[in-house]
């Protein structure tokens with residue numbers, strides 16, 4: 001059971017002129033579980049609803065099981081959908097809600113009853129089958145909704161933030177259950193979430209969306225260790241990747257260095273082969289990305305580590321770990337914006353001109369002047385913002401605010417992004433690092 005899904009440059013412009021999805025291309029193999037991840041408003045639901053047939057496709061092509069599906073009605077697609085708000089029939093019992101798709105299909109009552117019991121067993125809700133939705137907790141209702149969605153064994157399963165209205169503990173438990181139930185059906189699944197931890201825990205692969213555009217598609221490990229850009233790097237992983245401004249110097253006759261403001265990282269000779277690749281960005285302001293595990297407090301570097309002096313600004317107790325916030329004199333950085341206001345159709349919204357005017361004043365540009373696009377330099381804060389680096393503290397060692405520490409940076413885990421946020425190191429064509 002299952003069906004491949006292919007999106008070829010799929011796009012959606014709403015009648016208001018708002019372009020919610022931009023030329024998204026991706027392919028899901030039969031039976032694959034893909035997570036669509038991105039911040040609220042980035043177009044995840046729109047994309048899902050286009051696959052379901054609940055939203056028209058305004059450009060590009062959708063293939064279900066290798067057949068063109070753009071114009072298929074929702075009922076003609078063998079697709080089941082689970083939403084955030086469970087939408088159960090309030091007057092029906094849990095058993096009747098689950099059995100509903102089978103009743104619509106005209107299945108034999110006895111067989112339907114057996115199927116309901118089997119699904120309820122798998123979801124751990126057998127004892128709740130005679131209750132109505134009002135007599136169920138949020139987590140139980142969502143299990144019933146899951147049961148209703150899987151019972152007719154769809155080829156494609158679409159889930160739109162199915163757990164986001166539940167509390168954190170329940171979310172973690174239910175997501176593992178969902179995964180096992182869905183895997184048993186063999187359905188190809190697209191699961192939408194804005195929660196990166198959920199995405200990392202669930203997905204065979206994750207597709208990251210920002211402002212309607214696909215940023216990267218890859219395994220959780222690929223997104224974490226080789227993010228395509230600073231946005232993906234900062235969206236995936238907790239604690240968040242440390243991003244600070246830095247400038248690379250790559251002299252012909254000496255080692256490359258990264259200036260972080262008041263301190264410098266001298267890069268190892270082993271990186272010489274990246275010299276030519278990185279020289280194109282030398283002298284430019286870059287974003288330096290360091291995940292917490294790239295940093296440790298010690299004054300005894302290995303061959304891959306380079307020293308910095310850090311000052312403790314905050315010690316954060318998390319129970320299972322202690323996070324150390326330090327400064328090294330570098331300037332804080334954020335992923336550069338990809339949004340250009342050109343995405344809005346000028347004819348679309350009568351407020352647009354006014355809003356643009358206001359926005360351009362806030363941004364310090366006049367209307368008509370060129371606005372930042374994905375290729376422009378990241379806006380620099382107009383006051384010096386000292387960037388904090390976060391790392392995991394060693395167990396059993398206590399640190400004081402203001403304390404100065406020897407910090408080591410593991411250069412193998414260093415990431416560099418250019419002014420538009422694209423990763424330049426590790427070089428995209430040299431995935432193995434150095």
Ligand code: ADP
Nearest residue numbers: 014016018020039040041042043044045046047
């Ligand atoms: P997400 O699921 O990632 O939160 P959505 O797909 O719901 O995002 O929305 C993407 C963008 O499209 C948002 O800016 C939203 O305001 C806009 N949008 C959603 N539905 C409509 C609609 N019917 N008409 C116009 N704009 C819409």
